[in-house]
Amino acid sequence: MAEVKRVATRDAYGATLVELGNQRTDIVVMDADLAAATKTGMFKKAHPDRFFNAGIAEGNMISVAAGLAAAGKTVFASSFAMFAAGRAFEQIRNSVAYPGLNVKIAASHAGISVGEDGATHQCCEDIGIMRTIPGMVILNPADGPEAAAAVRAAADYKGPVYLRLGRLAVPVFNEENVEFTIGKGQEMVAGTDVTIIATGLLVNEAVIAAEALKAEGISARVINMATIKPMDKDIILKAAAETGAIVTAEEHNIIGGLGSAVAEVLCESGKPVPMLRVGVEDTFGRSGPALELLEIYGLTAPHIAEKVKAVLALK
Numbered sequence: 209m210a211e212v213k214r215v216a217t218r219d220a221y222g223a224t225l226v227e228l229g230n231q232r233t234d235i236v237v238m239d240a241d242l243a244a245a246t247k248t249g250m251f252k253k254a255h256p257d258r259f260f261n262a263g264i265a266e267g268n269m270i271s272v273a274a275g276l277a278a279a280g281k282t283v284f285a286s287s288f289a290m291f292a293a294g295r296a297f298e299q300i301r302n303s304v305a306y307p308g309l310n311v312k313i314a315a316s317h318a319g320i321s322v323g324e325d326g327a328t329h330q331c332c333e334d335i336g337i338m339r340t341i342p343g344m345v346i347l348n349p350a351d352g353p354e355a356a357a358a359v360r361a362a363a364d365y366k367g368p369v370y371l372r373l374g375r376l377a378v379p380v381f382n383e384e385n386v387e388f389t390i391g392k393g394q395e396m397v398a399g400t401d402v403t404i405i406a407t408g409l410l411v412n413e414a415v416i417a418a419e420a421l422k423a424e425g426i427s428a429r430v431i432n433m434a435t436i437k438p439m440d441k442d443i444i445l446k447a448a449a450e451t452g453a454i455v456t457a458e459e460h461n462i463i464g465g466l467g468s469a470v471a472e473v474l475c476e477s478g479k480p481v482p483m484l485r486v487g488v489e490d491t492f493g494r495s496g497p498a499l500e501l502l503e504i505y506g507l508t509a510p511h512i513a514e515k516v517k518a519v520l521a522l523k
Contacts, residue, residue: 214377215352218316221373222247224359225284229255235363238273238285240266245375246286246316266291270299270311277309282363285311289318289372293334304368305341312362312369319459320488320505321376321409323498330493336464338370339437345390346437348372350411351380354434357388365390374459376498378409393440399429402516403447406457407433407466410486414457416509421516428516436466444473453519454483457512459502462487482522484515 229235229251238260243249252259262269266287273285287296292315304311315334322330338344347362347369349355355373362369396411397418406414411432418428429451431443448454454474456467467485474480488505502508 213380215380216375216377217349217352217355217373218247218375220352220355221314221316221359221371222250224356225251226254228360228363229258232282232363234280234282236260236276236281236283238262238269238283240264240269240287240291242287245288246314248284248286266296267299270296270313271303273311274299274303274307274309277304277311278307281310283311284314286314286316288329289315289331289334290329293331293337293370297337300368301341305343308343308367310366310368312371314371314373316373317375318372319374319408320493320501320507321374321459321498323375323501324495326495327492332459332461332488332493333464334370334372335436335460335466336468339464339469343367344437345369345435346372347390347434348408348436349434350408350432351378351382353380353382353384353386354388357386358434361388361390372408374409376409379412381412381415388434391435391438391440393443394432394434395429395443396432397428397430399427400451401427402453402455402520403429403431403451404455404457404512404516405431405433405444405447405466405470407436408459410457410459410507410512413507413509414512417512417516420509421513426516426520433466436469439469439473441473444470445477448474448477448479448481452481453523454481455486455512455515455519456483457486459507460487461490463490482519484519486512486515
């Protein structure tokens with residue numbers, strides 16, 4: 209069997225920045241002294257005159273990015289998710305989102321899969337934080353090709369975007385130049401008994417879970433929700449009506465993330481269905497190899513399959 213190609217979404221981000229920089233002179237990239245890790249160093253090498261290192265000063269980076277955007281630039285400002293969403297929250301809220309400026313916050317090293325960097329760097333709260341900001345678009349691509357497409361979509365979108373990226377190399381399952389539309393979910397697997405709505409690296413795990421469940425006579429639909437805000441309500445409500453049960457899967461705290469967003473849609477529809485969530489169970493992470501941590505925190509295909517069986521019992 210051929211080995212599965214694996215690419216970290218941060219690598220796709222760096223390569224796509226270079227591509228955009230070659231095409232558009234308005235593209236500017238900033239970093240907070242982490243260019244090697246966030247992969248913005250690729251853009252720095254290709255376009256040094258449009259790359260700015262703000263140093264370990266994330267709030268200042270966002271403020272400068274806001275100024276550049278106000279002057280007509282399309283700015284990608286990069287750091288680790290913990291620092292981008294955490295340290296720079298006030299500047300993102302007041303200097304970028306409030307005036308609706310064209311700044312793209314590219315947050316790498318999100319989630320438990322940061323691995324050995326440990327709990328202080330494993331940001332599992334960022335989606336929840338960014339969801340509370342009015343007008344903020346949140347993109348969480350599942351593999352390399354989708355990450356590249358999401359970066360292009362973010363560049364074309366007029367307004368603030370939070371782009372969530374990972375450190376871990378993950379399986380590539382999308383075709384190159386995959387179509388990506390902000391605000392739209394994508395059905396990955398057809399199914400009639402239950403729907404798994406997943407985002408980020410758990411999309412592939414959800415597909416694996418669906419294949420395993422099929423062998424047990426369970427037909428699971430899988431939806432890739434790469435845009436967490438604005439949420440694709442139509443695809444959620446259609447799936448709920450047709451399958452009668454929902455499981456969400458995300459590499460994020462179960463509070464405030466994809467699961468919370470989907471639950472809000474279902475409850476406000478007036479026709480909620482049984483729903484369970486796969487995610488980090490409101491706890492901090494720990495240091496360790498990324499793949500082992502995903503298993504420890506229940507973020508793998510077998511755990512998704514278990515939740516599917518549990519939600520089916522509630523129908």
